[in-house]
Amino acid sequence: MNNCILVTGGAGFIGSCFVLGLRNLRKANVVTLDKLTYAGNLMSLRDVEDDPGHVFVRGDIGDLALLGALLAEHRPKAVINFAAETHVDRSIHDPAAFVRTNVDGTCGMLAAVLAYWRALSQSERHEFRFLHVSTDEVYGALKLGEPAFTESTSYAPNSPYSASKAASDHFVRAYHHSYGLPTLVTNCSNNYGPRQFPEKLIPLMITNALAEKPLPVYGQGRNIRDWLYVADHCEAIEVVLERGIPGQTYNIGGRCEKTNVEIVHALCSVLDDLVPTSRGPYSRLIRFVSDRPGHDFRYAINISKISIELGWQPRETFESGIRKTVEWYLANKPWVEAIQRGEYRSWIETNYASRMRD
Incomplete structure (x- = not known):
């Protein structure tokens, strides 16, 4: 094996952050495989486009011939699977797409x-790892006062998205127990930061x-997230x-529970500070819109296992x-503008226009 990691979905939000982090510190060579669907963006990997330690391949994780060729050629020491359809609202409109990518693709x-x-x-088999993000x-929803999700919490997915991710998690676990493949699963809470596709709450706001547009809040x-x-x-x-035990699951969270409206007000405050407008505070743009079907009330992650066992x-x-997130979007307007054309605009119209009218 080589000092190489195959990263699927590496042109997406979290995947690109991971790829850039590895290459910035020269921790490993990286082969990025991404289908470049609506959320995959080569602009997110611009910093490594001329990096000899990074190879980008456009392709589908369900293409077994392509995967086999990449594995044979680059002989990675690990495969990390970020590739997934991730947006709950899109899964409600088209659940079959989530089965194709998240379940069939992972299998x-x-x-x-x-x-x-x-x-x-x-x-080499002893050193190899397959990590599924x-x-x-997948754990379902919590009420106020209920304890946070742990790695032993029973799965209870409530949306087509979470159901498809739950199925993929189970297949990863099954491949470890049935075949001995050294797998790892991480279950994370809501991510935010640079390069996030602007259908998600924070970049959308x-x-x-x-753009002086309404800020739609379900x-x-x-x-609470x-x-x-x-x-x-x-x-x-x-x-x-590096340190996880094959076959184990690790929850990753920020220890930061906030309501959606708290998030939006916090964003407005940062924008008021960085780009004030004579028209008044940005919070004047907040509009409460009809809720989405099956909207889980609360998620909370207990990170005791990864903190105690792995020191994170x-x-x-x-x-x-x-603040870092807002500053990045202000400094990278061409990235945002390129995404907001075409298919993304159609999606926003499909998902939010009727809710705003409601």
Whole structure:
């Protein structure tokens, strides 16, 4: 094996942060495989486009021939699977797309990786890892006062997205127990930070506020999430890859529970400070819109296992992370403008226009 990691979905939000982090510190060579669907963006990998230690390949994780060829050519010491359809609202509109990528795609990848792993020497098989990046949404929803999700919390997905991720998690676990493949699963809370596709809450609010558009908040904005800065998440994945025990699951969270409306007001305050307008505070743009179907009330992650066993803790406070996030979007307007054309605009119209009318 080489000092190489195959990263699927590496042109997406979290994947690109991980790839850039590895290459900035020259920790490993990276092969990035990404289908470049709506959320995959080569502009996110611009910093490594001329890096000899990085190879980009456009392709589908369900293409077994391509995966087999990449594994044979580059002989990676690890495969990290970020590739997924991730947006709950999109899953409600088109659940089949989530089954194709998150379930069928993961199963195909596991089959290709298993064949590669079996052909390695004994020492190489011992060192190899397959790390699957998942979500806290597989655990379902919590009420106020209920204890946070742990790695032993039963799965209870409530959306097509979380159901598809739950299925993929189970297949990863099954490949470890049935075939001995050294797998790891991480379940993270809500990520935020640079390069996030602007259909998600935080970048959507930033881009809408700067354009003086309404800031649509589902229901009364009381739904609660645990917020995790993306660079902290990527550091945690590295720690799990290096020190995690094969077959185990590790929850990754930010220890930062906030309601959606608190998030939006915090963003407005940062924007008021960085780009004030004579028209008044950005919070004047907040509009409460009809809620989405099956909207989980609360997620919370208990990170005791990764903290105690592997020594990881989040570095960023929400205050420092949200300011860095806003500053990045202000400094990278061409990235945002390129994404906001075409298909993205159609999606925003499909998802939000009727809710605003309601």
